[in-house]
Amino acid sequence: MRCSTGLPAGGLFRIPFGGDVGGDALIYPSTSTSASTGAGEIAYHSNSVATVFDVHCILASNALKHGTDEQRQRWLRPLVAGEIVGAFATGEPAASSDLAPTAVRTRADRTGDGWVLNGTKQWITNSPVAAFIVVLARTDDRLTTFIVPTDTPASASACLTARSETEVNSLRTSPSPRCA
Numbered sequence: 062m063r064c065s066t067g068l069p070a071g072g073l074f075r076i077p078f079g080g081d082v083g084g085d086a087l088i089y090p091s092t093s094t095s096a097s098t099g100a101g102e103i104a105y106h107s108n109s110v111a112t113v114f115d116v117h118c119i120l121a122s123n124a125l126k127h128g129t130d131e132q133r134q135r136w137l138r139p140l141v142a143g144e145i146v147g148a149f150a151t152g153e154p155a156a157s158s159d160l161a162p163t164a165v166r167t168r169a170d171r172t173g174d175g176w177v178l179n180g181t182k183q184w185i186t187n188s189p190v191a192a193f194i195v196v197l198a199r200t201d202d203r204l205t206t207f208i209v210p211t212d213t214p215a216s217a218s219a220c221l222t223a224r225s226e227t228e229v230n231s232l233r234t235s236p237s238p239r240c241a
Contacts, residue, residue: 073103073114074141078126082138112186113146124149124195124206136193136208145192150182160197162204169198169205178207 078084104111125137125147139145156164167180178198188194188211196207 074143078137078141082133083141125208128208132208139192146187146190148185148187148191148194150185150188150194150196152182152184154181154183160204162199162202165197165199165204167196167198169200169207171200176207178209 072085075083075085078086080086101111103114125133125140128137136145136147140147151160152158153164153166155166159165165180167178167182169176169178178196180198182196185194191211193211194209196209197204198207199205
């Protein structure tokens with residue numbers, strides 16, 4: 062789904078990214094801090110729209126900045142252009158936002174042809190409209206992020222069935238359901 066907040070047309074999604082993915086390629090690359098400042102300015106007018114920007118541009122896209130060239134072109138380029146929306150899944154019922162490897166219960170197990178993710182995530186802002194969700198999972202004693210397209214039949218089906226217009230703290234423009 063295309064981002065309809067007006068942020069892409071204003072160029073705000075391009076600020077923290079290099080030219081290789083359609084970003085502004087600033088001489089001094091924008092960091093999460095400066096992008097957070099942008100989110101703060103947006104929040105002055107709409108906390109809901111700032112949440113969409115934060116998850117889309119800071120969390121999901123920054124995880125993709127460290128992906129392979131193929132992943133960056135497939136997911137980050139259209140995200141920066143506002144052609145698709147991204148989501149980031151970290152929170153869990155027992156761990157909340159504690160990101161210690163021992164606290165995160167969602168596991169990723171390697172199989173012969175990829176990975177299987179098992180666990181429950183909650184407060185996944187943007188997921189009802191996202192093209193992909195970056196999922197944080199435990200792989201042995203460390204944490205790893207996985208790009209899960211929301212149209213993946215098997216691995217995303219539980220999340221897709223959980224999609225609802227859950228409102229968190231009256232953020233009606235950024236629904237955040239729980240996915241198991």
